[in-house]
Amino acid sequence: MTAYLTKRLLIALVTLAVASVVVFSMIEIVPGDPARLMLGMNATADAVQALRDQMGLDQPLLVRYVDWVSRLLTFDLGKSYTYNVPVRDLVLERSVVSLPLAMIALALSTLIAIPVGIFSAERRGRLADTISMGAAQIGVAVPNFWFALLLIYVFAVWLHMVPAGGFPGWSAGVWPALKSLILPAIALALPQAAILSRVTRSAMLEVLGEDYIRTARAKGMPRNVVLWHHALRNALIPVLTILGLQFAFLLAGAIIIENVFYLPGLGRLIFQAITQRDLIVVESVVMLLVAVVVLVNLLVDISYAIVDPRLRTRR
Amino acid sequence: MTIIADEPVPEPQPGFLALALRNRSFVVGALLTLFIAGMALLSFFWTPYDVTKLVVADRMLPPSSAHWFGTDQFGRDVLSMIMVGARASIAVALVAVVIGMGVGVPLGCWAAARGGIVDEVLMRFNDVVFAFPALVMAILITAIFGPSAINAIIAIGIFNIPVFARVARAGALAIWPREFILAARAAGKGKARITAEHILPNIANLLLVQGTIQFALGVLAEAGLSYVGLGVQPPMPSWGRMLFDAQTRMMVAPTLALFPGLAIVITVLGLNLLGDGISDVIDPKLRRQR
Numbered sequence: 001m002t003a004y005l006t007k008r009l010l011i012a013l014v015t016l017a018v019a020s021v022v023v024f025s026m027i028e029i030v031p032g033d034p035a036r037l038m039l040g041m042n043a044t045a046d047a048v049q050a051l052r053d054q055m056g057l058d059q060p061l062l063v064r065y066v067d068w069v070s071r072l073l074t075f076d077l078g079k080s081y082t083y084n085v086p087v088r089d090l091v092l093e094r095s096v097v098s099l100p101l102a103m104i105a106l107a108l109s110t111l112i113a114i115p116v117g118i119f120s121a122e123r124r125g126r127l128a129d130t131i132s133m134g135a136a137q138i139g140v141a142v143p144n145f146w147f148a149l150l151l152i153y154v155f156a157v158w159l160h161m162v163p164a165g166g167f168p169g170w171s172a173g174v175w176p177a178l179k180s181l182i183l184p185a186i187a188l189a190l191p192q193a194a195i196l197s198r199v200t201r202s203a204m205l206e207v208l209g210e211d212y213i214r215t216a217r218a219k220g221m222p223r224n225v226v227l228w229h230h231a232l233r234n235a236l237i238p239v240l241t242i243l244g245l246q247f248a249f250l251l252a253g254a255i256i257i258e259n260v261f262y263l264p265g266l267g268r269l270i271f272q273a274i275t276q277r278d279l280i281v282v283e284s285v286v287m288l289l290v291a292v293v294v295l296v297n298l299l300v301d302i303s304y305a306i307v308d309p310r311l312r313t314r315r
Numbered sequence: 316m317t318i319i320a321d322e323p324v325p326e327p328q329p330g331f332l333a334l335a336l337r338n339r340s341f342v343v344g345a346l347l348t349l350f351i352a353g354m355a356l357l358s359f360f361w362t363p364y365d366v367t368k369l370v371v372a373d374r375m376l377p378p379s380s381a382h383w384f385g386t387d388q389f390g391r392d393v394l395s396m397i398m399v400g401a402r403a404s405i406a407v408a409l410v411a412v413v414i415g416m417g418v419g420v421p422l423g424c425w426a427a428a429r430g431g432i433v434d435e436v437l438m439r440f441n442d443v444v445f446a447f448p449a450l451v452m453a454i455l456i457t458a459i460f461g462p463s464a465i466n467a468i469i470a471i472g473i474f475n476i477p478v479f480a481r482v483a484r485a486g487a488l489a490i491w492p493r494e495f496i497l498a499a500r501a502a503g504k505g506k507a508r509i510t511a512e513h514i515l516p517n518i519a520n521l522l523l524v525q526g527t528i529q530f531a532l533g534v535l536a537e538a539g540l541s542y543v544g545l546g547v548q549p550p551m552p553s554w555g556r557m558l559f560d561a562q563t564r565m566m567v568a569p570t571l572a573l574f575p576g577l578a579i580v581i582t583v584l585g586l587n588l589l590g591d592g593i594s595d596v597i598d599p600k601l602r603r604q605r
Contacts, residue, residue: 011439011442014439015439015442015443015446018439018440018443019443019446019447022443022447026455026459030459137584137587137588137591138580138584140583140584140587141531141579141580141581141583141584141587142576142580143535143538143539143576143579143580143583145538145539145542145558146538146558146572146575146576146579146580149558149561149562149565149572149576150572150576152562152565153565153569153572157565157566157569248448249448251448255448255450255451255454256450256539256542256543259543260562267451270451271454271543274454274455274458274459275458277458277459282455286447286448286451286452286455289448289451290446290447290448293446293447293448294446297446
């Protein structure tokens with residue numbers, strides 16, 4: 001167990017280190033002077049020089065890299081050029097939209113996909129299986145932002161049940177805030193649920209063919225106990241892998257959905273920073289997202305060891 | 316006089332196409348894919364209306380016999396725009412797959428053939444690329460280097476590389492221990508030659524299936540990039556851009572948002588079914604499970 005976790009942890013740290021070099025060099029490969037790029041062509045030479053000083057662009061590359069990384073480690077993400085506030089404050093302010101959105105979407109997707117996957121696997125080849133897997137096949141093909149437009153048309157424009165976009169803030173009350181997150185969460189969740197249900201079904205089919213399932217059935221265990229306890233636990237590894245990837249995707253991948261609904265989340269923050277060429281925000285937030293992905297993958301690796309005892313003894 | 320055979324005569328093995336034509340996923344997927352590809356090809360020679368001509372008098376007409384899918388805010392025929400838009404989707408996604416295969420497959424095969432430190436370094440680098448939010452990076456690349464179809468292709472293609480590297484490596488690793496590879500080595504063939512002559516033909520099917528999946532994902536990614544204004548640039552029609560333009564006009568012309576989305580769904584569905592069909596046919600174990 002310790003050896004397995006040590007190896008996973010080392011890989012995560014190496015990934016982070018390499019990723020930080022890649023993110024840092026992005027600023028180096030932008031065409032021309034980064035400060036000039038951020039300020040635009042009409043800026044005075046003084047203004048450009050002032051920004052170069054603030055970003056430390058006149059210092060040697062290595063010094064700047066070490067400086068940037070050591071500031072990141074203390075969660076000092078720099079100061080946004082366009083908003084003129086610390087990036088950390090921006091991130092915290094936007095996370096209260098993006099985190100609940102990602103969690104609601106993930107919960108929805110899991111609650112739909114796992115029962116559907118198990119249900120189809122149990123009825124393999126029958127009509128119910130064909131219909132639900134056909135629906136999943138279509139769900140995978142639907143672009144989430146188009147699905148979002150359809151949802152807006154039906155539930156906001158036509159039925160007036162929820163707002164078509166925007167976010168009132170949590171200070172406006174929990175219900176109004178949640179209401180504006182419902183459509184985006186559904187739009188994000190459905191294509192994810194389609195993928196997850198297919199993965200769950202094929203993992204379950206693999207497990208249901210095993211001898212221990214036949215044994216469990218032969219000794220008279222109730223059907224549901226065999227399905228939900230014996231089979232699902234063994235089918236969990238691929239399901240967990242996809243879940244981990246999906247959570248990471250939902251945090252950053254909501255970028256287009258947040259644009260559709262004008263939600264002030266992390267995705268929209270980074271999108272606006274990119275279009276306004278606020279490279280300080282871009283650099284810090286991209287690095288933060290990468291760190292979250294690496295952390296989630298590490299947690300998934302650890303959870304493998306929890307659901308599969310064989311991994312604990314392997315090297 | 317009758318000849319009694321010692322052994323039962325083996326049934327002739329049906330070829331790939333014969334098997335494939337009996338597979339429902341393959342047939343439906345191939346038909347949908349051919350339909351979209353045919354539409355894109357046809358658009359080079361003929362469209363119902365000229366997509367570059369703006370007819371202000373015909374703005375935002377509902378679907379009719381003259382304009383099957385209606386017209387947009389400039390009076391352009393939506394059906395014609397969808398036909399021309401298919402070109403952009405197919406071109407961007409296809410070239411991105413070619414980039415991903417062209418770089419990823421040699422890397423994956425190299426990692427599998429060399430093993431050891433080369434393998435470890437390449438695979439760790441793969442992990443790094445996988446850790447990056449692909450869509451965010453694609454948006455970043457297209458924003459910094461300027462929005463265009465070429466930059467969209469590069470942005471999507473880069474993230475195809477590790478996918479193909481991983482599939483090629485896994486496939487190659489499964490082939491290397493086989494006897495016929497041992498025979499080839501005994502015959503004095505080098506690793507590069509064995510990879511080209513024996514490994515590649517044996518993993519071609521896997522790569523083809525992954526190719527259809529990445530093609531479908533590329534179509535979705537291109538639509539997303541065009542939707543936020545960073546893909547194919549107007550006046551060239553693209554499905555993502557059409558959806559963006561439709562969003563603000565949903566109150567008056569809801570069908571504008573319907574047809575480009577359906578075009579994307581049909582393309583992606585067709586490619587995914589095609590991929591499923593191919594992998595069903597080439598991998599009987601999977602076929603049994605379905």
